[in-house]
Amino acid sequence: MSFLTLTHLQKSFGSVKVVHDFNMTIEKGEFISFLGPSGCGKTTVLRMIAGFEIPTGGTIEIAGKDQTNLRPNQRNIGMVFQAYALFPNMSVFDNVAFGLKVAGKPKSEIDARVKEMLKLIHLEHLSDRYPYQMSGGQQQRVALARALAPKPQVLLLDEPLSALDAKIRVSLREEIRQIQRQLGITTVFVTHDQEEALSISDRIVVMNAGKADQIGTPGEIYNRPTTRFVANFVGTLNVIEAILVNAATGTVKIGEEVVSLPQPITGKSDGQSISIAFRPEAATIAGPSTGPAAVTGTVLSSNFLGSVVRTKVDAGGNIISFDMFNQASAQIPKAGETVSLSLQPDGLMVLGD
Amino acid sequence: MKRFWAWGALIIGLLYFILPLIGMTNFSLKMRRGVYSFDAYAKVLGDTRFQETFSYSVTLALLTILVGVFLVVPTAYWVRLKLPFLRPYIEFVTLLPLVIPAIVVVFGYIRLYNTSSWLPLTGTALGTDVLLVAGYTMLALPYMYRAVDTGLRTIDVTTLTEAAQSLGAGWFTIITRIILPNVLVAVLSGAFLTFAIVIGEFTMAALLNRPAFGPYMQVLGANRAYEPAALAVIAFAITWGCLGLIQLVSRFQKSAQRPV
Amino acid sequence: MTSPNPPTGPSPARRMRLPLHWLGILPFAVFVLLFLIMPTMKIVIGAFQRPDGSFTFSNIGNLFTPSILAAYGISIRISMASAFFGCLIGFGTAAAVVLGGLPRAIRGPLMTFSGVASNFAGVPLAFAFLATLGPVGFITVFLQSELGINLRMLGFNLLSFWGLTLTYLFFQIPLMILIITPALDGLKKEWREAASILGATNAQYWRMVALPILTPSILGTFALLFANAFGAVATAIALTGSSLSIVPILLFAQIRGDVLGDPHLGYALAFGMIVVTGIANTVYIWLRARSERWMR
Numbered sequence: 001m002s003f004l005t006l007t008h009l010q011k012s013f014g015s016v017k018v019v020h021d022f023n024m025t026i027e028k029g030e031f032i033s034f035l036g037p038s039g040c041g042k043t044t045v046l047r048m049i050a051g052f053e054i055p056t057g058g059t060i061e062i063a064g065k066d067q068t069n070l071r072p073n074q075r076n077i078g079m080v081f082q083a084y085a086l087f088p089n090m091s092v093f094d095n096v097a098f099g100l101k102v103a104g105k106p107k108s109e110i111d112a113r114v115k116e117m118l119k120l121i122h123l124e125h126l127s128d129r130y131p132y133q134m135s136g137g138q139q140q141r142v143a144l145a146r147a148l149a150p151k152p153q154v155l156l157l158d159e160p161l162s163a164l165d166a167k168i169r170v171s172l173r174e175e176i177r178q179i180q181r182q183l184g185i186t187t188v189f190v191t192h193d194q195e196e197a198l199s200i201s202d203r204i205v206v207m208n209a210g211k212a213d214q215i216g217t218p219g220e221i222y223n224r225p226t227t228r229f230v231a232n233f234v235g236t237l238n239v240i241e242a243i244l245v246n247a248a249t250g251t252v253k254i255g256e257e258v259v260s261l262p263q264p265i266t267g268k269s270d271g272q273s274i275s276i277a278f279r280p281e282a283a284t285i286a287g288p289s290t291g292p293a294a295v296t297g298t299v300l301s302s303n304f305l306g307s308v309v310r311t312k313v314d315a316g317g318n319i320i321s322f323d324m325f326n327q328a329s330a331q332i333p334k335a336g337e338t339v340s341l342s343l344q345p346d347g348l349m350v351l352g353d
Numbered sequence: 354m355k356r357f358w359a360w361g362a363l364i365i366g367l368l369y370f371i372l373p374l375i376g377m378t379n380f381s382l383k384m385r386r387g388v389y390s391f392d393a394y395a396k397v398l399g400d401t402r403f404q405e406t407f408s409y410s411v412t413l414a415l416l417t418i419l420v421g422v423f424l425v426v427p428t429a430y431w432v433r434l435k436l437p438f439l440r441p442y443i444e445f446v447t448l449l450p451l452v453i454p455a456i457v458v459v460f461g462y463i464r465l466y467n468t469s470s471w472l473p474l475t476g477t478a479l480g481t482d483v484l485l486v487a488g489y490t491m492l493a494l495p496y497m498y499r500a501v502d503t504g505l506r507t508i509d510v511t512t513l514t515e516a517a518q519s520l521g522a523g524w525f526t527i528i529t530r531i532i533l534p535n536v537l538v539a540v541l542s543g544a545f546l547t548f549a550i551v552i553g554e555f556t557m558a559a560l561l562n563r564p565a566f567g568p569y570m571q572v573l574g575a576n577r578a579y580e581p582a583a584l585a586v587i588a589f590a591i592t593w594g595c596l597g598l599i600q601l602v603s604r605f606q607k608s609a610q611r612p613v
Numbered sequence: 614m615t616s617p618n619p620p621t622g623p624s625p626a627r628r629m630r631l632p633l634h635w636l637g638i639l640p641f642a643v644f645v646l647l648f649l650i651m652p653t654m655k656i657v658i659g660a661f662q663r664p665d666g667s668f669t670f671s672n673i674g675n676l677f678t679p680s681i682l683a684a685y686g687i688s689i690r691i692s693m694a695s696a697f698f699g700c701l702i703g704f705g706t707a708a709a710v711v712l713g714g715l716p717r718a719i720r721g722p723l724m725t726f727s728g729v730a731s732n733f734a735g736v737p738l739a740f741a742f743l744a745t746l747g748p749v750g751f752i753t754v755f756l757q758s759e760l761g762i763n764l765r766m767l768g769f770n771l772l773s774f775w776g777l778t779l780t781y782l783f784f785q786i787p788l789m790i791l792i793i794t795p796a797l798d799g800l801k802k803e804w805r806e807a808a809s810i811l812g813a814t815n816a817q818y819w820r821m822v823a824l825p826i827l828t829p830s831i832l833g834t835f836a837l838l839f840a841n842a843f844g845a846v847a848t849a850i851a852l853t854g855s856s857l858s859i860v861p862i863l864l865f866a867q868i869r870g871d872v873l874g875d876p877h878l879g880y881a882l883a884f885g886m887i888v889v890t891g892i893a894n895t896v897y898i899w900l901r902a903r904s905e906r907w908m909r
Contacts, residue, residue, distance in 0.1 A: 369783075373744075443641075459652075461652025461655045585744070596725065
């Protein structure tokens, strides 16, 4: 039972088409991220859901009711903006109460609801502060409480974390996710940060040039990208050439290593060369237990990233990155050394075009 | 509907501002009965009193600009460089002339510098001219200081000064060759505004009894019909010209600062 | 420091440095002192002195005579009226241009014109209005001869409260436009959007968000316009001669010929002007600081 349905949504500004044919159904209580580079149309789709932009074509439905031509103030949607957008002339309390006040709710109900919301974001003690007296992270939490106070059907988050410091960004995104689960509110989150999208979402929509390239769970997006754009945009990806040995069994030969992919390969015939992509964590240093090496090359650099060490290898002009866990016993490859890598079959992807 | 009201309001507003300008222009052209003519302008421009008072006011305006620049540029520069904590106070002082009406200031001049005082400036014509230039400098101070200080904000005063000093430049060289050219547009803007203010100023000149353009206009207005309108047109043209020059120089600066 | 003798005091170079710093602003300080502070203080002190120099409140007390109070009254009312309508009309114009309704293209010309008109005060402005709405002015004559409307019969007189107010508006409205436009630019688009997605109508947005945010700027500019009109001498004198008894005209006549017959009453009159414009400007500065704090 879909809750928020976008059908054939289109938007043009003048002669520039920003959103082509965008289709999506979102379940009640789902947390959806729109991920993509700037200018891909993700914010425009969000603003059409909010009602700030009128679609050039297509429809928007929430809970079975057509919203396409409703004004923003008739939609009962909550929204959090990138630049907080708190009303500077109002205290925290009055900001959170705004939506209830304009709805004409009785004072006692407003008081109770605002207190509940401030408790939710752990800022009860700041209810008399003004926005200019608070940090960015606090302001954005107030903005979240303000958006949630009138019990909206849908919550829209327009890059709410991008103006904040790295550390607050992580803690606030966890807080947002936890509050969203607690309230079970259908949420659309726009971001250009793939780590943010992967960590927080039920499903991710990767957008490119006004279209949804792929819609899927974070795992699907990361492990099974269906287009080259998605594969490149989400995470680090290595691409190498391989020879197709047997299309029916999905067997390919990469360097000296012969591996069988989890699924058959279609559209190519045996003996042809194909592009294989893999994540840095799908490669390991070849040893007696791993069989023949798929890739051999010279180490360019090893970067310590905390729990993992990322090593870059020059394999005949192809730069390959691979990760190994940072264990005290592990031998970290040094620049100039020659290493051989073998690949885990279930980490390999055949790229279309 | 919103558009309709906006346009309606704009048109009424335009009428309010344009009709007096049309009125004065129309009136200034009607000196000769029944036909439009430039008689009023010819009469005014040919009047020796006009020529005297106008050139007197122009001279005073130029002197005011000169004094203003010499007073404001080094001070604003010095405060930014060496005494930044004084900036709010200096700024407050430069805004005082907006608070204290000109008529009060000139009243103070007359009482403080009269013939029996320690500095009898009003005793001689030259002394009174000095007072008048000083008074005009005060009138223009808020505009001049703000323009120059804003101009200085856009350049890195400290770095420029240290660079010049390391190359062996003295203070005079630094101010005239480094700072002044960099705030030239700001100074020019302030100067044109000063000119527009001084040229038609009435209160100070009238109370100090100097033969300036403002009092001349007022006397003529009390005694003649058509010539004052011609003077108003001329004065309006001068104001417009000064403000137009400000636009012109600031546009020139924008295009000069654009990296090629 | 390897010097065997401990220094007994600041070195000569050090002693010279501190005053040298301050020397840089000496010309400015002396000039302002001589030509702004001291003359003003002379007036302020004179307002509390008898002719023999002793202290008194009687000059201030003497201001409270019907004729002088009436002059302050009409001055304040004209300044209030011209500031009020200047704010109202100027705000409306600026809002129409900044927030839509009118094309952005007229913004540049409007600002330039406002710059010119706000400086077109004084004697020429009075002439322009006399030539338009005076007894033989362009509009007066046109209405009389073409439409048979006699402005004078209808009670309109340029040399009156409303005439002066109407004339002052010529520089008050543009000044308002010049000052309030940046404030309107400071209204963030997101505030309007946030209000509207929270369910507010356009009217609720204006009443609860935009106007409260703009109020300090509007009231502050009102105070500035008030002071601007209150101190305007030249326009009033050129327009009315001395037929309208407002404070600047009274003070002008007093300075010229001691019409009050008491020099120290002149000081008190001027002191009253400083107090009124001083209050107006304090309000302006205070409100401006407040709005800047919000807008950060």
